[in-house]
Amino acid sequence: xxxxxxxxxxxxxxxxxxxSSCKPKNSGDxxxxxxxxxxxxxxxxYDEFYNFVSGGFSxxxxxxxxxxxxxxxxxxxxxxxxxxxxxYSEETKPMLNxxxxxxxxxxxxxxxxxxxxxxVDGRWCFxxxxxxxxxxxxxxKTFKTTEILELPNSAxxxxxxxxxxxSEYLVAGTRFSVPGDYENGDIPINTYKQNFKTHISxxxxxxxxxxxxxxxxxLPGVDFDKAHGGKGPSNGWFFFSCxxxxxxxxxxxxxxxxxxxDFIMAVNWKKAEEYIKAGKGKKEKVRYAHNIWDEKxxxxxxxxxxxxxxxxxxxxxxxxxMMPCPKSPHGCDVDPTGEYIVGSGKLAAxxxxxxFGxxxxxxxxxxxxxxxxxxxxxxxxxVLHGEVKKPGLGPLHTEFDGKGNAYTSMFVSxxxxxxxxxxxxxxDRVPTYYSVGHLMIPxxxxxxxxxxxxxAYNKITKDRYLPTGxxxxxxxxxxxxxxxxxxxxxxxxxxxxxxxxxxxxADLIRNNGQLKFYKIEDxxxxxxxxxxxxxxxxxxxxxxxxxxxxxxxxxxxxxxxGIKVGDEVYFHVTNLEQDWDVPHGFxxxxxxxxxxxxxPGETATLKWLPTEVRISPFYCxxxxxxxxxxxxxxxxxxxx
Ligand code: CUK
Ligand code: CUA
Numbered sequence: 271x272x273x274x275x276x277x278x279x280x281x282x283x284x285x286x287x288x289x290s291s292c293k294p295k296n297s298g299d300x301x302x303x304x305x306x307x308x309x310x311x312x313x314x315x316y317d318e319f320y321n322f323v324s325g326g327f328s329x330x331x332x333x334x335x336x337x338x339x340x341x342x343x344x345x346x347x348x349x350x351x352x353x354x355x356x357x358y359s360e361e362t363k364p365m366l367n368x369x370x371x372x373x374x375x376x377x378x379x380x381x382x383x384x385x386x387x388x389x390v391d392g393r394w395c396f397x398x399x400x401x402x403x404x405x406x407x408x409x410x411k412t413f414k415t416t417e418i419l420e421l422p423n424s425a426x427x428x429x430x431x432x433x434x435x436x437s438e439y440l441v442a443g444t445r446f447s448v449p450g451d452y453e454n455g456d457i458p459i460n461t462y463k464q465n466f467k468t469h470i471s472x473x474x475x476x477x478x479x480x481x482x483x484x485x486x487x488x489l490p491g492v493d494f495d496k497a498h499g500g501k502g503p504s505n506g507w508f509f510f511s512c513x514x515x516x517x518x519x520x521x522x523x524x525x526x527x528x529x530x531x532d533f534i535m536a537v538n539w540k541k542a543e544e545y546i547k548a549g550k551g552k553k554e555k556v557r558y559a560h561n562i563w564d565e566k567x568x569x570x571x572x573x574x575x576x577x578x579x580x581x582x583x584x585x586x587x588x589x590x591x592m593m594p595c596p597k598s599p600h601g602c603d604v605d606p607t608g609e610y611i612v613g614s615g616k617l618a619a620x621x622x623x624x625x626f627g628x629x630x631x632x633x634x635x636x637x638x639x640x641x642x643x644x645x646x647x648x649x650x651x652x653v654l655h656g657e658v659k660k661p662g663l664g665p666l667h668t669e670f671d672g673k674g675n676a677y678t679s680m681f682v683s684x685x686x687x688x689x690x691x692x693x694x695x696x697x698d699r700v701p702t703y704y705s706v707g708h709l710m711i712p713x714x715x716x717x718x719x720x721x722x723x724x725x726a727y728n729k730i731t732k733d734r735y736l737p738t739g740x741x742x743x744x745x746x747x748x749x750x751x752x753x754x755x756x757x758x759x760x761x762x763x764x765x766x767x768x769x770x771x772x773x774x775x776a777d778l779i780r781n782n783g784q785l786k787f788y789k790i791e792d793x794x795x796x797x798x799x800x801x802x803x804x805x806x807x808x809x810x811x812x813x814x815x816x817x818x819x820x821x822x823x824x825x826x827x828x829x830x831x832g833i834k835v836g837d838e839v840y841f842h843v844t845n846l847e848q849d850w851d852v853p854h855g856f857x858x859x860x861x862x863x864x865x866x867x868x869x870p871g872e873t874a875t876l877k878w879l880p881t882e883v884r885i886s887p888f889y890c891x892x893x894x895x896x897x898x899x900x901x902x903x904x905x906x907x908x909x910x
Contacts, residue, residue: 305759308750311338316780319712319773321725322381322395323746325349326767329376331397331408336712336723336773337748339762347406347415348376348399350864356415358864360840360875361795367572368420369557373402379428379769384437384475388501388608388717392778396431396440396475403427405440405473407481412785416563419481422451422556422578423469429494433475435505435717439484439539440473443494443510447517450488451556462519466491469580470510472539479562485546485579487537489590490643491517494535496601496667501717502608504626506540509611511599512592515642531650532599533592533642534613536629542581542589550586551579566794568872584644591633592647593624601667605676606717610655610691614665614678621665621678623694625655656694661687666707667770669714671721671751677714679706679726686726686749688756700756702747704730711751712773720775724749724756727768734761744768786850788871795873797842802826814839820854820868821846822895825888828903835880836910841866844873855891858905860884865891880907 311317317335320342325332329349333342348366350357357366357374366374376399384394395408403424407417421427426445433440447466449457457465470487474480492512500507512533545551554577561572583589593611596618603612611624631637632652639649664682671677675697678687684705688698707729712720726749731742743763750757790800799805799817805826808815814837819826825843833839843856847870857865858878866874880886890901 301758305757309337309339309748309760311335311340316776318776319720319723320776320779321710321771321773322383323727323764323771324378324381324397324769325765326379326769327377328765328767329378329399330765331378331381331395332765333413334762334764335776336725337760339746339748339760341765343413344765345408345413345415347397347408348374348378348404348418350374352864354867355864355874355876358876359866360877361569364570364572365415365418365561365563367561368402368404368559369422369574370402375401376404377401380430380432381770381772382431382433382440383772383774385433385716386436388435388505390713390716390718390772390774390778391437392774392782394437394478395772396433398427398430398442400427400445403442403444405431405442405481407475407478409478410779411783412565414563416478416565417481418559418561419473419483420558420560421471421473421483422558423467423486423488423580424448424471429497429510431473432497432499432508434499434508434539435501437476438474440475440481441497441499441508441539442471442473443497444468444470445493445495447491447493450554459519463491463517466519468492468494470494470537472542481560482575483558483578485542485551485581487542487589488580488582488584490584490645492533492535492643495599498602498604498715500608500626501604501606504604504608506538507626508537508539509602509604510535510537511595511602511613513598513600529597531594531596532615533647534595534599534602534611534624535645536591536593536611538589545581545586545589546579551581553577554580565788566792568788568793568795568874587646590645591629592642592645593629593653594639594647594650595622596620601665601678603668603670603715605670605691606672606719608717612668612676612678614668616664616666616681618665619660621658621661621668621689623655623658623691624653628655629653658689658694658696661689661696662699667709669709669711669724670719671711671714672719673721677709677711677724677751679709681705681707681729686724686756688751698755700749700758702726702728703734703745703761704728704732708768708770710771710773712775720773722750722752723773724751725771725773727764727771735763787848787852788869790844790846790848790871793844793871793873795842795844797840797875798873799842799844800846802846807832812837816841818843819846820844820856820890820901822852823890823897823901825856825890825901825903830903831906831908833880833905833907834910835883835907837880839878839880841876841878842873843868843876845870847871852894853892854894854901856888857891858888859886867892883907883909
């Protein structure tokens, strides 16, 4: 009865929020006169911050400047990108390999910049693939995806990837409970409670090219939503929001949010490491892909791994602890001091803030309130620092400014609320347009936030931009947070759908040894052509390898004959340029895959299976010089 009432109550709240957000509010008036000055980056000047924004269902990571909101680059990660051939060229296809085969799409939610001593260090950006569970590394010198690791025993890699203080581990919790990969998958769904488990992966991440699963924790059926690592005093711990502790496998019969409290789970990963060192882990047979990009050969390699080390926490009482958290916690955020852990129950009327110091004392004093599936549950009051009262409706995520303030996004009431971490007093609130999901302050989840700006990534756009049919662009909003009051200073559209984001000072990234071009003498691609004179066409049976070069403003060879219907043709195109920002493109009439965009000094390969007798022109697609239009050639395909 009570549940029924709550359901109706929340349905009404959602409906009110939805309908009120449908109406244009003429919110433009709220932007004050000096906003333009604050976001204006004069022509030729640089932005202050790089903003790395998740591409959600488009599987990429995109980069914007702050405060201008200008789009700089889209980096394909778990996606195919015909603009540059990612996922189409022979070199990049292995990067999208999985134990299920080639999976060229995923749902990317959470970018995470690498850290040293809990501070952003500008080396890498990591990001999760939700759907076919994967984590990726993007190198911030080349702005390229250089490594992808699949996660076995997992489904819905949502609570991922969050780094420990020195990027020793990327931590990834799974959203769906599933039978382990070690079991026969043909299991009745209604045996969910007995047979379905969740896993948390600890992925070694501090060396490029050597990502691997150090170990996994196996847990009873709790679904993990978000997570964050401890810092400073709480380094060595990780915190996860858990929902569906009812263990419902169908929302048609049981509401996953019927309990008053779910949990934030505290995990002592240093302790788990000790157990692993002491040999308590069990090796299990699984299958997962590890894909790495090799800079020297400009080629991706994929290998399938077959073993993972699993620590079942069922019988270990001192690794995981449950902290009760009101109704379906979503965000789980740790403040810069490492002392406070914020849980945001989407359907809760308060924001609970937990104390790491109290957590330690409560564990020592065994202030337990029973167990959940063998995991000790701590008394709520024993671990609570306090509750933020009446914060608004639908708290989702919290970021920090490093000055003792927290900022929480409120999905249902469409606002960001600023509050004092110590006193829990609400200091300010501003509307967002509309229904904010994640919010982001540069460095706002690290030990050293850079403050200054807060960006709201909104879920509903409605009237914010010129209409573009049933789907509108995604709406991000930039706020100045230097004063007591937050001030909205810019709307900027993003490529969808953004969830989380990260930002770092521009100097940290651009002074990090950025690559301007690849040295041709270092190119070890097996089909490289280092000079025009070496270009050639080589036939072996029905395989034809075209060793091709390009340089302003011609291809070599540029007239190719002797290709026959039924051949397997590989165009290995080397860009001989040794200069910044001079890629060349390569596109063939009728080729059914994509173009290539070849960076200076790089070699890329397009595979083509000609099916008909014809003359196919090819040309450069990137406007590279005054003679760009002349950069072209012909292929002749003759009968078999
Ligand atoms: S999630 Cu999208 S608003 Cu995937 Cu981090 Cu919360
Ligand atoms: Cu090369 Cu246009």
